[in-house]
Amino acid sequence: MTQSSARDAEMPLQHFESVVIRFAGDSGDGMQITGNQFTHTSAVIGNDLATFPDYPAEIRAPAGTRPGVSGFQVRFSSSDIHTPGDQPDVLVAMNPAALVVNIRDLKPGGIVVVNTGQFADSDLKKASLTSNPLADGTLSGFRVIEIDINKRVTEALKGTTLSSKEVQRCKNFYTLGLMYWLYHRPLETTIKWLEEKFAKRPELAEANKLAMQAGYNAGDIHELFQGRYEVLPCTSMPPGTYRNIMGNDALAMGLVAGAHLAGLQPFLGSYPITPASGILEALASYKNFGVITFQAEDEIAAICSALGAAYAGCLGFTTTSGPGIALKTEAMGLAVSVELPLVIVNVQRGGPSTGLPTKTEQADLLQAIFGRNGEAPIPVIAASTPADAFETAVEACRIAVQYMTPVILLSDGYIANGAEPWMLPRIEDLKPFPVKFVEPNPEGGFLPYARDAKLARPWAKPGTPGLEHRVGGLEKAHLTGNISYDPDNHEFMVRMRQNKVMGIRDSIPTPNVFGDSTGDVLVVGWGSTHGAITSAIEELRKKGRKVGSLHLRHVWPLPKDLDKIMACFRSVLVPEMNLGQMARVLRSEYPQQNIISYPKVQGQPFRTNELVKKIESLLEK
Amino acid sequence: MAEAHALTKKDFKSDQDVRWCPGCGDYAILNCVQGIMAAIGVPKHQICFVSGIGCSSRFPYYMNTFGFHSIHGRAPAFATGIKTANPALSVWMVTGDGDGLSIGGNHMAHILRRNVDVKILLFNNEIYGLTKGQYSPTSPQGLKTKTSPMGSVDRPMDPVSFALGCGATFVARTIDTHQKHMEQVLLAAANHKGAAFVEIYQNCVIFNDGAFDAFTEKSVRDDKTIDLRPGQPMVFGKNHDMGIKIDGWEPVICPAAEAQTWRSDTHSPGPAFVMSQMDSNPQLPRPIGIFRDVQGPVFDTQIHEQIQRARAAKGPGSLEKLIYSGETWTVK
Ligand SMILES: Cc1ncc(C[n+]2csc(CCOP(=O)(O)OP(=O)(O)O)c2C)c(N)n1
Ligand code: SF4
Ligand SMILES: [Mg+2]
Numbered sequence: 001m002t003q004s005s006a007r008d009a010e011m012p013l014q015h016f017e018s019v020v021i022r023f024a025g026d027s028g029d030g031m032q033i034t035g036n037q038f039t040h041t042s043a044v045i046g047n048d049l050a051t052f053p054d055y056p057a058e059i060r061a062p063a064g065t066r067p068g069v070s071g072f073q074v075r076f077s078s079s080d081i082h083t084p085g086d087q088p089d090v091l092v093a094m095n096p097a098a099l100v101v102n103i104r105d106l107k108p109g110g111i112v113v114v115n116t117g118q119f120a121d122s123d124l125k126k127a128s129l130t131s132n133p134l135a136d137g138t139l140s141g142f143r144v145i146e147i148d149i150n151k152r153v154t155e156a157l158k159g160t161t162l163s164s165k166e167v168q169r170c171k172n173f174y175t176l177g178l179m180y181w182l183y184h185r186p187l188e189t190t191i192k193w194l195e196e197k198f199a200k201r202p203e204l205a206e207a208n209k210l211a212m213q214a215g216y217n218a219g220d221i222h223e224l225f226q227g228r229y230e231v232l233p234c235t236s237m238p239p240g241t242y243r244n245i246m247g248n249d250a251l252a253m254g255l256v257a258g259a260h261l262a263g264l265q266p267f268l269g270s271y272p273i274t275p276a277s278g279i280l281e282a283l284a285s286y287k288n289f290g291v292i293t294f295q296a297e298d299e300i301a302a303i304c305s306a307l308g309a310a311y312a313g314c315l316g317f318t319t320t321s322g323p324g325i326a327l328k329t330e331a332m333g334l335a336v337s338v339e340l341p342l343v344i345v346n347v348q349r350g351g352p353s354t355g356l357p358t359k360t361e362q363a364d365l366l367q368a369i370f371g372r373n374g375e376a377p378i379p380v381i382a383a384s385t386p387a388d389a390f391e392t393a394v395e396a397c398r399i400a401v402q403y404m405t406p407v408i409l410l411s412d413g414y415i416a417n418g419a420e421p422w423m424l425p426r427i428e429d430l431k432p433f434p435v436k437f438v439e440p441n442p443e444g445g446f447l448p449y450a451r452d453a454k455l456a457r458p459w460a461k462p463g464t465p466g467l468e469h470r471v472g473g474l475e476k477a478h479l480t481g482n483i484s485y486d487p488d489n490h491e492f493m494v495r496m497r498q499n500k501v502m503g504i505r506d507s508i509p510t511p512n513v514f515g516d517s518t519g520d521v522l523v524v525g526w527g528s529t530h531g532a533i534t535s536a537i538e539e540l541r542k543k544g545r546k547v548g549s550l551h552l553r554h555v556w557p558l559p560k561d562l563d564k565i566m567a568c569f570r571s572v573l574v575p576e577m578n579l580g581q582m583a584r585v586l587r588s589e590y591p592q593q594n595i596i597s598y599p600k601v602q603g604q605p606f607r608t609n610e611l612v613k614k615i616e617s618l619l620e621k
Numbered sequence: 622m623a624e625a626h627a628l629t630k631k632d633f634k635s636d637q638d639v640r641w642c643p644g645c646g647d648y649a650i651l652n653c654v655q656g657i658m659a660a661i662g663v664p665k666h667q668i669c670f671v672s673g674i675g676c677s678s679r680f681p682y683y684m685n686t687f688g689f690h691s692i693h694g695r696a697p698a699f700a701t702g703i704k705t706a707n708p709a710l711s712v713w714m715v716t717g718d719g720d721g722l723s724i725g726g727n728h729m730a731h732i733l734r735r736n737v738d739v740k741i742l743l744f745n746n747e748i749y750g751l752t753k754g755q756y757s758p759t760s761p762q763g764l765k766t767k768t769s770p771m772g773s774v775d776r777p778m779d780p781v782s783f784a785l786g787c788g789a790t791f792v793a794r795t796i797d798t799h800q801k802h803m804e805q806v807l808l809a810a811a812n813h814k815g816a817a818f819v820e821i822y823q824n825c826v827i828f829n830d831g832a833f834d835a836f837t838e839k840s841v842r843d844d845k846t847i848d849l850r851p852g853q854p855m856v857f858g859k860n861h862d863m864g865i866k867i868d869g870w871e872p873v874i875c876p877a878a879e880a881q882t883w884r885s886d887t888h889s890p891g892p893a894f895v896m897s898q899m900d901s902n903p904q905l906p907r908p909i910g911i912f913r914d915v916q917g918p919v920f921d922t923q924i925h926e927q928i929q930r931a932r933a934a935k936g937p938g939s940l941e942k943l944i945y946s947g948e949t950w951t952v953k
Contacts, residue, residue: 040948043948043950044948044950046950046952189948234952235952237952238952239951239952239953240951240952241945241949241950241951242949242950242951242952243946243947243948243949243950244947244948253943253944256938256943257940257943257944260939260940260943261940265706267702267705267706269698269702286938286943287927287928287930287931287932288928288931288932288934288935288936288937288938289937289938289943290928290932290937290938291928292705292706292924292928294701294702294705294924296698296701296731297727297728297730297731298727300695300698300728301695301697301698301701301727301728301731302698304691304692304695304698304699304702304728305698305699305701305702305705306702307691307699307702308671308689308691308698308699308700308701308702308703308706309702309703309705309706310702311689311699311702311703312669312702312703312706312707312710313706313707314706316702330692331692331695334691334692338689424944424945424949425944427940427941427944430940461707462666462667462669462687462703462707462710463666463667463707463709463710464666465664465666466666467666467687468665468666468685468686468687468688469687469688470635470637470681470682470684470687470688470689470690471688471689471690472681472682472688472689472690472691473674473690473691473692474690482637483637483682
């Protein structure tokens with residue numbers, strides 16, 4: 001809903017290029033489901049979209065309180081978009097707490113749909129409100145649609161066998177129906193989902209369908225809105241087959257695909273932790289793909305089992321978030337020492353310590369690159385969007401097996417739970433990188449620490465005659481792998497491992513610059529800042545600014561020629577959700593460049609307009 | 622192929638120099654294990670030894686098999702990964718009282734309760750050997766070491782009781798200097814399907830010399846130990862004249878004729894637990910032998926059965942199936 005079109009909103013069936021809706025309610029109100037359903041339907045009718053679920057760390061904070069508010073923002077568009085939007089056009093607030101927590105984000109003149117059935121004095125008190133925001137001017141400047149959803153749902157479900165508590169649980173589907181009406185969306189996708197979800201309790205499927213239908217009809221009957229809106233399918237999306245995908249799911253599929261392309265059985269050792277658990281859950285459902293999942297007793301056992309499985313010839317994976325990474329550190333060092341392939345996934349969240357478990361951050365970068373005892377180089381790569389997590393996971397597998405090394409794959413909470421349309425790769429475009437294990441009884445014996453051109457050592461599978469050998473964390477002699485305390489050998493091996501990892505540079509492309517390739521400001525990003533950076537650059541270039549951006553998938557080692565690209569701009573801006581960790585790396589690698597850090601550490605992703613402002617301030621200098 | 626001839630003890634000796642202190646109990650265990658390997662008839666390329674960190678954990682380097690010397694305490698997790706990745710391997714784990722019960726106690730509990738098909742040898746010398754003689758979780762109270770100059774105040778734990786408490790399906794104990802007994806126990810462990818836990822009393826000549834002499838010295842051994850042999854009466858003594866029976870809730874010494882028949886396969890591990898607690902009563906002989914030997918579902922087998930079942934139900938996975946699933950749409 002652009003500024004110019006807001007004025008036309010009085011008319012029936014208006015077309016908008018892009019709309020942002022935020023569903024907000026109590027954590028028990030089912031806002032995540034509502035948001036996901038709206039997203040799914042929008043995906044299926046062909047919109048481009050991006051989502052941002054934002055929920056509390058507590059499963060059920062006290063009902064009706066501000067800490068208990070759960071939100072789901074979805075942006076759907078008829079043109080290419082990269083972010084879930086800075087400000088919602090529509091806010092759906094199921095209770096007073098949801099209203100006050102979210103209203104400050106709503107676009108001026110935006111629509112706010114309020115469930116007045118939840119605005120008794122006691123509800124206001126739970127939200128720590130001394131006056132009613134419906135009456136005290138809080139909502140002036142917005143278009144307020146008041147509906148008693150509690151009552152409407154009760155009416156709609158009269159005559160069903162549901163208890164009144166169960167009836168109230170259908171409120172979110174009433175809301176969903178209303179939004180489907182307002183934005184002219186079909187109900188079929190959700191009906192199908194309800195029937196599958198409640199296959200064993202058809203009365204619940206039926207009730208939710210009734211509630212949704214009632215919400216949909218309310219749009220027509222009650223003349224709540226002056227018109228309906230439409231966001232046409234996105235025609236600028238490249239031709240192909242698409243599906244809507246969440247980051248954790250894409251990452252899990254990428255790991256399975258990576259193992260498949262390597263010709264290996266995948267083994268995941270993991271321990272549940274927010275926001276990474278979804279990957280373990282997804283992989284546990286892929287047993288028919290041969291995936292072994294092991295829910296270990298802790299993160300240490302998780303990585304150790306995966307490394308053991310790698311020794312035995314599987315492709316080892318371990319998935320976790322910050323606190324779990326801290327526990328895995330010692331075993332990562334061992335993985336470096338024994339030189340076995342292993343993919344270590346860190347879905348970053350707010351830190352330090354338990355920090356902000358459900359919020360996003362990028363503050364584990366330096367830990368990933370440097371955070372081990374001894375000289376223990378590990379390549380680090382980062383996913384930039386939910387769909388990109390697939391390709392990045394495949395790339396992590398490739399590096400791991402081709403270089404016989406652990407690889408750290410960084411994602412974050414924003415990617416993990418966000419969703420976007422994924423243009424599915426053609427199977428023939430996924431290039432296999434098959435692993436060759438050492439053959440039985442090699443002539444002249446077996447040298448476990450001999451090297452190939454990439455400096456990778458051979459992978460010998462236990463069970464193969466003639467290859468009996470021992471590995472471990474003690475320093476090894478070059479070639480034989482026998483324990484060695486020789487000073488020169490130690491330095492030789494330290495440098496060997498370092499050179500091997502830095503040599504990965506030779507197999508990675510220099511990323512393309514988006515936007516202008518010479519100009520005033522180059523924005524260098526990594527990870528989930530991709531969407532906001534891309535949108536900001538698009539916006540500034542529309543205004544005629546000479547700006548470009550470079551997004552790093554390979555964050556360690558860095559690709560070649562970055563200095564040449566940076567040299568084409570007056571300054572380099574590095575926005576990241578930490579206190580400037582990538583900026584620090586770039587400064588030490590490229591001391592001659594003018595690198596400006598733009599940190600944000602609020603557990604929230606960058607907004608496009610924040611970046612636009614920051615870049616403009618540099619342009620003015 | 623190299624494995625065509627029957628393997629001998631020599632085939633299992635690796636080319637690495639053994640670096641334990643002269644007189645260390647570990648040598649006797651190594652010797653016995655190498656002999657067992659020849660006896661069980663598994664080709665050496667199908668065998669993998671996994672260890673943590675400690676003197677005992679150097680073990681894999683001396684075996685001419687596959688081997689993984691991992692990190693302190695975590696051997697159970699490595700062994701679980703290896704065995705689950707390839708259930709055809711015969712996986713053996715070597716650990717110490719510190720490695721297996723202090724830093725790695727958590728993992729030990731879980732490999733036992735899951736019943737992963739791994740043979741676990743815990744070398745108990747009641748001391749931290751590799752770090753030069755600090756007290757361990759099995760050191761007796763009052764033991765004076767560098768970190769307990771006035772005697773350790775820690776209450777020790779009993780490894781056999783611990784393993785039983787974790788639901789281990791095979792639990793046994795033997796002694797480094799008792800080669801024949803060790804051989805029998807290790808063979809029984811090797812033949813057990815599931816996790817097999819064997820505590821081996823091992824003398825550390827440097828930091829805890831003689832810790833077990835009171836009952837392992839040849840001159841007193843027969844009178845001071847009782848060998849638990851499933852299905853056999855619990856008789857002990859040089860002259861086979863003493864026995865053990867459980868009187869009410871407590872084991873007591875009785876004439877050999879009244880000795881109870883030992884059962885290692887009772888529904889409850891209770892009797893085995895009672896026997897394992899005899900350690901704390903110096904009047905009673907120290908029980909060795911097989912405390913528990915029952916069958917249970919095996920972790921690694923079940924994991925692969927589930928994969929087979931999923932494949933049968935959903936068909937084997939492919940890249941196509943993986944990616945082109947769920948609700949898709951096409952942009953032309
Ligand atoms: C993480 C870690 N902490 C501490 C150590 C030091 N350390 C090595 S072995 C050991 C104790 C070994 O005792 P035990 O397991 O009884 O083996 P033993 O040497 O007696 O055979 C310790 C504390 C280590 N290697 N790693
Ligand atoms: S310190 Fe003790 S346990 Fe270690 S090798 Fe020497 S005698 Fe054996
Ligand atoms: Mg010890």
